[in-house]
Amino acid sequence: MNKKKIINDPVYGFINIPNELIYDIIDHPFLQRLRRIKQLGLTDYVYPGALHTRFHHALGAMHLMKETLDNLREKGIEIDDDEYTAALLAILLHDIGHAPFSHALEQVLAPGVPHEQISSLIMEELNRQYNGALDLALKMFNSQYERKFFNQLIASQLDIDRLDYLNRDSFFTGVSEGKIGSERIIKLLTVVNNEIIVEEKGIYSIENFLSARRLMYWQVYLHKTTIGVEKMLIQLVSRMRHLIQNGAELHFSPELNSFLSGQFSEEDFKRDKNLLAAYLSLDDYDILYAVKQGLHSGDNVLKQLGEMLLERKLFKVKLQESPFNVGEITSLKEKVSAQLKVNMEEAGFFVSSGEISNAAYLIGGKKIKVLKKSGEIVDVAVASDLPNIKAMRKIVKKFYLSWPKILTL
Structure with a gap:
């Protein structure tokens, strides 16, 4: 059976499944379950088009990871086939531990056990079933791989997860402010000192990415x-x-x-x-x-x-x-x-x-670093000449009170 399939995705067009192991993982009941978990929980009560699933997002993130790794290879960054497959598997499985309705019920069904921990346990179970084939993917997912840039592509303030969900959620909700130039961002990523760095000419794309994330939080995720x-x-x-x-x-x-x-x-x-x-x-x-x-x-x-x-x-x-x-x-x-x-x-x-609460860019988090033409590497908040990035570092906190609308107050 030919397992090098092509999937038609509404956001990116054709997505290639590069090898048999990835095909088998996609076809596994653990991942197929994500077809039955909506990406945005109950957001379709506000935006009726938001009916896409965690499965859509997993495939989209895998596609963007593939594009990123291909781009880095073209720039001369050495990535062997095992690392390539491991990175694709790690991002494909990054949300496999989500509870029903995504974030909404996480702390009701399994209080005190974040979905990331459950994802790691599920990956360990898959690793047993596939005789250790996910060893390297698990290291990357748990930020334990010595080549740090792989870990950053899976979880950081400029990771593949965010590059997919902003565009995908924007597409399905119809909130155009969330659309980002993920293709351009990917083309302008490189690796310096074992870390993911953005080339200086990509700074405005990063500003747009951070701005889109802030807008999507208040217009969609925290509506x-x-x-x-x-x-x-x-x-x-x-x-x-x-x-x-x-x-x-x-x-x-x-x-x-x-x-x-x-x-x-x-x-x-x-x-x-x-x-x-x-x-x-x-x-x-x-x-x-x-x-x-x-x-x-x-x-x-x-x-x-x-x-x-x-x-x-x-x-x-x-x-x-x-x-x-x-x-x-x-x-x-x-x-x-x-x-x-x-x-x-x-x-x-x-x-x-x-x-x-929400902050588009956390200063205390894993920084987005920019490679200047001079060779200096600086935080994007320092490299940017626009004041809005500095404003986006502020944590915005709001308090809510909710009650049945049918009440007469």
């Missing part, structure tokens, strides 16, 4: 309505957890029930292979099935929240620069209790508060 609908889903699943842990019999998928009935650490995932297998069977459909089952569970909270979510009667979200006071939150819960006919404890599942 008020997106926050509201994600908090609604989180409260729904939290209510399911509360009921199951207090002895209720809810007829969800067995795998979802197991995660809602207990709390597991990274060590639990390492020790119990059945736990990882159960996690790998979860996808968006398990959650939607549970939401629908909740309508007939006899629990008034699950019924009302489920109807709100399915009928798009969403939470209203208020944003401000300072934390909301306890009195305002308590007052909202009292109104929920009176109008939705629930007690004060149950009213807490209809009100959510917290903070969100």
